[in-house]
Amino acid sequence: MKSMQNILVTGGSGFVGNRAIKALQGQYNLITPSHSELDITSADEVEDFISRTQPKIILHLAAISNTGYCEAHPDESYLVNVVSVENLARSAEKHHAKLVFFSSDQIYNGNHESGLLSEDVPVSPENHYGRHKLLAEERGAALCKDFVALRATWMYDIDRPGMKTHNNFILNIRNAKKNGTPLRFATREFRGITWIDDVVKNIPYTFDLPAGIYNFGAENHLNTYETAVEYAKILQCNPEEIAIPDTERFPEHIRNISISMEKAKIASKGKIQFRNTLENLREFHKANKVD
Numbered sequence: 001m002k003s004m005q006n007i008l009v010t011g012g013s014g015f016v017g018n019r020a021i022k023a024l025q026g027q028y029n030l031i032t033p034s035h036s037e038l039d040i041t042s043a044d045e046v047e048d049f050i051s052r053t054q055p056k057i058i059l060h061l062a063a064i065s066n067t068g069y070c071e072a073h074p075d076e077s078y079l080v081n082v083v084s085v086e087n088l089a090r091s092a093e094k095h096h097a098k099l100v101f102f103s104s105d106q107i108y109n110g111n112h113e114s115g116l117l118s119e120d121v122p123v124s125p126e127n128h129y130g131r132h133k134l135l136a137e138e139r140g141a142a143l144c145k146d147f148v149a150l151r152a153t154w155m156y157d158i159d160r161p162g163m164k165t166h167n168n169f170i171l172n173i174r175n176a177k178k179n180g181t182p183l184r185f186a187t188r189e190f191r192g193i194t195w196i197d198d199v200v201k202n203i204p205y206t207f208d209l210p211a212g213i214y215n216f217g218a219e220n221h222l223n224t225y226e227t228a229v230e231y232a233k234i235l236q237c238n239p240e241e242i243a244i245p246d247t248e249r250f251p252e253h254i255r256n257i258s259i260s261m262e263k264a265k266i267a268s269k270g271k272i273q274f275r276n277t278l279e280n281l282r283e284f285h286k287a288n289k290v291d
């Protein structure tokens with residue numbers, strides 16, 4: 001029998017980590033230390049852990065993922081979101097492992113052009129979280145030859161027992177429906193919003209990607225208000241009861257962080273496939289019916 005590859009997953013107790021581990025179980029020999037078993041901000045702990053466990057692939061999901069918290073605590077964000085990537089990249093290189101790092105579409109949050117953005121557009125992120133993800137990508141690539149960074153979009157799922165779930169797009173809308181209180185959604189914002197199922201299904205294909213930076217999530221040509229209206233229709237509600245157009249947010253220029261998936265599709269020879277935001281909201285709805 002072919003022996004299973006050792007994969008180290010950091011951040012296994014997190015929103016993505018919980019679901020990624022569930023999806024990868026049985027296909028790989030997963031090594032899933034908790035935060036208290038491995039503090040990724042310590043270079044010594046990381047080196048000791050990787051030299052003992054010898055993973056072939058490190059799937060790095062641990063982070064401070066809350067952008068508001070990172071804005072208020074930039075030093076902590078730098079330590080967890082940048083230094084940890086340096087630590088893992090250095091040890092991955094030394095022990096011949098591939099490092100697959102979850103970055104973010106927030107890297108594009110200083111871009112003003114319209115349309116789906118590809119990985120080679122010049123970027124200048126406007127918040128600490130985006131800047132730290134960009135620094136992590138640069139430093140990871142400099143330290144580790146087999147370094148893959150995945151610029152993930154905003155992700156969603158329902159609450160699942162025993163799993164962490166953040167505040168997210170569909171939960172916000174479902175709450176608006178339940179409480180009868182419509183929410184404001186920006187008409188001048190464009191972003192991909194992705195069901196976590198689509199993300200975890202595609203993770204195994206990232207293990208064969210050539211080193212580089214890849215967008216990773218649903219494409220979306222709709223603005224955030226239009227996306228909310230479409231989801232309200234899927235829920236068979238009157239959109240006005242769910243979503244109010246907010247035309248005032250982002251007055252200076254549109255906020256466009258919507259990604260193009262061309263590069264990952266081509267590099268994975270068509271294996272990495274995401275439905276666009278609207279299609280994956282429809283699929284999500286079929287799989288998770290609500291009243």
Ligand SMILES: NC(=O)c1ccc[n+]([C@@H]2O[C@H](COP(=O)([O-])OP(=O)(O)OC[C@H]3O[C@@H](n4cnc5c(N)ncnc54)[C@H](OP(=O)(O)O)[C@@H]3O)[C@@H](O)[C@H]2O)c1
Binds near residue numbers: 013
């Ligand atoms: N969620 C999204 O919509 C989204 C969108 C784009 C990109 N991303 C990126 O995707 C990745 C996964 O995000 P997520 O939403 O799953 O994050 P999350 O739910 O906030 O989970 C973060 C994980 O990191 C762990 N962690 C934090 N500090 C650590 C440390 N010093 N040492 C070891 N572990 C530590 C946490 O463990 P404890 O809880 O035990 O501290 C937790 O398991 C992150 O890189 C995030 O930036 C997420």
